[in-house]
Amino acid sequence: xxxxxxxxxxxxxxxxxxxxxxxxxxxxxxxxxxxxxxxxxxxxxxxxxxxxxxxxxxxxxxxxxxxxxxxxxxxxxxxxxxxxxxxxxxxxxxxxxxxxxxxxxxxxxxxxxxxxxxxxxxxxxxxxxxxxxxxxxxxxxxxxxxxxxxxxxxxxxxxxxxxxxxxxxxxxxxxxxxxxxxxxxxxxxxxxxxxxxxxxxxxxxxxxxxxxxxxxxxxxxxxxxxxxxxxxxxxxxxxxxxxxxxxxxxxxxxxxxxxxxxxxxxxxxxxxxxxxxxxxxxxxxxxxxxxxxxxxxxxxxxxxxxxxxxxxxxxxxxxxxxxxxxxxxxxxxxxxxxxxxxxxxxxxxxxxxxxxxxxxxxxxxxxxxxxxxxxxxxxxxxxxxxxxxxxxxxxxxxxxxxxxxxxxxxxxxxxxxxxxxxxxxxxxxxxxxxxxxxxxxxxxxxxxxxxxxxxxxxxxxxxxxxxxxxxxxxxxxxxxxxxxxxxxxxxxxxxxxxxxxxxxxxxxxxxxxxxxxxxxxxxxxxxxxxxx
Ligand SMILES: [Fe+2]
Ligand SMILES: [Fe+2]
Numbered sequence: 001x002x003x004x005x006x007x008x009x010x011x012x013x014x015x016x017x018x019x020x021x022x023x024x025x026x027x028x029x030x031x032x033x034x035x036x037x038x039x040x041x042x043x044x045x046x047x048x049x050x051x052x053x054x055x056x057x058x059x060x061x062x063x064x065x066x067x068x069x070x071x072x073x074x075x076x077x078x079x080x081x082x083x084x085x086x087x088x089x090x091x092x093x094x095x096x097x098x099x100x101x102x103x104x105x106x107x108x109x110x111x112x113x114x115x116x117x118x119x120x121x122x123x124x125x126x127x128x129x130x131x132x133x134x135x136x137x138x139x140x141x142x143x144x145x146x147x148x149x150x151x152x153x154x155x156x157x158x159x160x161x162x163x164x165x166x167x168x169x170x171x172x173x174x175x176x177x178x179x180x181x182x183x184x185x186x187x188x189x190x191x192x193x194x195x196x197x198x199x200x201x202x203x204x205x206x207x208x209x210x211x212x213x214x215x216x217x218x219x220x221x222x223x224x225x226x227x228x229x230x231x232x233x234x235x236x237x238x239x240x241x242x243x244x245x246x247x248x249x250x251x252x253x254x255x256x257x258x259x260x261x262x263x264x265x266x267x268x269x270x271x272x273x274x275x276x277x278x279x280x281x282x283x284x285x286x287x288x289x290x291x292x293x294x295x296x297x298x299x300x301x302x303x304x305x306x307x308x309x310x311x312x313x314x315x316x317x318x319x320x321x322x323x324x325x326x327x328x329x330x331x332x333x334x335x336x337x338x339x340x341x342x343x344x345x346x347x348x349x350x351x352x353x354x355x356x357x358x359x360x361x362x363x364x365x366x367x368x369x370x371x372x373x374x375x376x377x378x379x380x381x382x383x384x385x386x387x388x389x390x391x392x393x394x395x396x397x398x399x400x401x402x403x404x405x406x407x408x409x410x411x412x413x414x415x416x417x418x419x420x421x422x423x424x425x426x427x428x429x430x431x432x433x434x435x436x437x438x439x440x441x442x443x444x445x446x447x448x449x450x451x452x453x454x455x456x457x458x459x460x461x462x463x464x465x466x467x468x469x470x471x472x473x474x475x476x477x478x479x480x481x482x483x484x485x486x487x488x489x490x491x492x493x494x495x496x497x498x499x500x501x502x503x504x505x506x507x508x509x510x511x512x513x514x515x516x517x518x519x520x521x522x523x524x525x526x527x528x529x530x531x532x
Pocket of ligand 1: 479
């Protein structure tokens, strides 16, 4: 069993550790809290703010020391208490079928019907922060950003969610709380989530804030017939700080607690994809990390050869590069020793040369990631003109970018916030990053958490709200690979072109490199070609 709240506080005090609010519940869930805290020396943490990152490092050390304990898969974890959860695939990776395709098509010619050179270029950008950033980072900007987020997502919740009645301002609900104490008369509010946390009994508690006030909300574990899957999924996953959501429920007798019956998200039930008139295709890669010693150059040339010889490649009109195009300089301590090209501009020039090897019917769309030479705060504007001048047939956009190719709507986001979703939601892991993408669509927001691992720029119009459901939603960053449908949107976790780094080896994380994901814009058929 884990420590009690009191025991945990004492253990933390003794050591001078100050945990952030979001990880207190994680600490309470640890079977061997003291053992994990005792690993602080090994990760170089003496005292101060205990962040999720430091805790992850301590858990890795603890796991190393206690290797005899098998790591249990998710369903078994519920029955048998074990240490925290596995956030990265630290067991040996399943062997991937990475053989070259040997000229045996696993795609249907009818689904990939038009050669790229037969169609005109048709790129229309709907949202890109480049040249449009107006924030000064002042308190007023932060307030505007959050109020825009609340107003925009509130409209989506009212439109897409089955609210039992019209939402009411929180201050009015407080004033009339006695009206909403019966079982029948439910109150509805929409607001921003503050400090979500688990109680000792496994209930989920948070404060919900709108422009007028705050509610203390409690979502309880249900038993027997009362259990329903949606309710349990939310309890299992948790909530992200700064999520916008709707609640319906009733007040406690004293009026200071709101018992939540249902949560209401802004996502619509299903999405109807647009089909392009032209049967050309779009391909996706990300996280090329040119300039790093672990960039997989031989596999790049294998892909270039394929582009020039395979009939499927002739249909690829667009190549989306979803950030971390180069490894960058000074991104993490000791990076110098892991670079094959130590000069930042040299890295971009080399990447331009590598793209130049692709056939001339391929047009690139390139956006930055957290390793690129642009401001780290999201939304990120695109690359400077000095960098762009080396590239031909490339459209440079910011991160994220909402754009259309032949009328098919794409949302491309590098994916830094997946780090926050892994830390904040118990059902999201690095082994299954598309779950983070599902959660983003569900919330209609790419990076809800302010003050987490993703630096955010408080633009007066929140640039990370997903204002229109995309036909194709693509991310990178986590160096995994997936291509799945989710309620009518194709979710693509773009593959990397970087081998396992020493940091990933230390964490036991196995990337899935060198997969080219291809989607046809007319048929929406998908295929992935391995080059590793
Ligand atoms: Fe990356
Ligand atoms: Fe990244």
